[in-house]
Amino acid sequence: MADSVEESLVKVDDLWFTTDTIIIIRAENKIFRVPGGILAARSSVFRDMISFPQPEVVSTNSDFEQMDGCPVVRLHDAAEDVEVFLRAIYDSSYFSPPPAPTQLSVVLGCLRLSYKYDVEYLHRRALQHLMAGGWYTSTYDESVSSHLIYGASDSFETTHLLQIIATATEVSALWLLPSAYYELSTYPSKDILPFLEGNVGLHVGKALAARTDLIRGTIAVHDFLNHFEPCKTPKRCGEARKFASRELLDKLSGPELDPITWNVKHRITKTLKALSMCGECRDSAKKRVDKAACDFWDELPGVFDLPTWQELHTMKKAAMGEEDSDEETSESDSSSESD
Secondary structure (H helix, E strand, C coil), rough: CHHHHHCCCCCHHCCCCCCEEEEEEEEEEEEEEEEEEHHHCCCCCHHHHEEEEEECCCCCCCCEEECCCCCEECCCHHHHHHHHHHHHHHCCCCCCCCCCCCEEHHHHHHHHHHCCCCHHHHHHHHHHHHHHHCCCCCCCCCCCCCCCCCCCCCCHHHHHHHHHHHHHHHHHHHHHHHHHHHHHHHCCHHHHHCCCCCCHHHHHHHHHHHHHHHHHHHHHHHHHHCCCCCCCCHEEEHHHHHHHHHHHHHHHHHHCCCCCCCHHHHHHHHHHHHCCCCCHHHHHHHHHHHHHHHHHHHHHHHHHCCHHCCCCCCHHHHHHHHCCCCCCCCCCCCCCCCC
């Protein structure tokens, strides 16, 4: 009976790991001893690396090394990235999908190496974290998650933004760039100029060049000031417009420009209410602000020499393995209907 049962057993090849698949990975000054079979099952690149014949005699000057009788695979990646990448592969609880709180450095490390070493599920998970964190939205006023942890103090800094832009560019996730570039361009010039000469200088240059467009967008969003609606309190509403006009001039002369922050229409209408503008004029202003912000959002990719939103949406769907539904409406632009 025992022999009969044993003969009926079927070995599952891709889930049959042998002890001779242990490898040592070296990145900078860190080394990692891991089961190569699991890594090979996740990554076609590592599968090819591990299956490459090892020489019987290993020279100290050779690219082939051994340590503790195991082959050493040298990676020319940052040790920090390699560590989070390996932890994500070998510990299923280490890199959970959003909205699980996650360090930005972990997301970007996993994104870079999963792209480079062809680990599809990890690549998509890293992209999901960035998209959920607000670096890809379909409209300018879409609410986003705040689950990303940006550092020890959890304060968002210029360097974090530049890391996101550089990594998204490296892995061809272009649909993340309009929001990131826009955010960078809203910063005071003095805060980003120090990075102009570095390896992210091209990105900083794009942000600085977009300042003129941001001025144009700010003026367009405040165009409601030029439209007077029939109302019962024209004098009071006129005074509110005068005050809002002075506020606009302050914005245009200030170091920061942010014409389409997600709550722009709510912020402006709240200000107008505080200035005692009537409800009819506020509602009209809100609609005009929303229309101008949507128009500027649609233009945003072109401001930074990127493909159109429609093309970016298509790229995102392909990367995430999404398929268009028959009921899905055409995404010729990202504008939402005004309230």
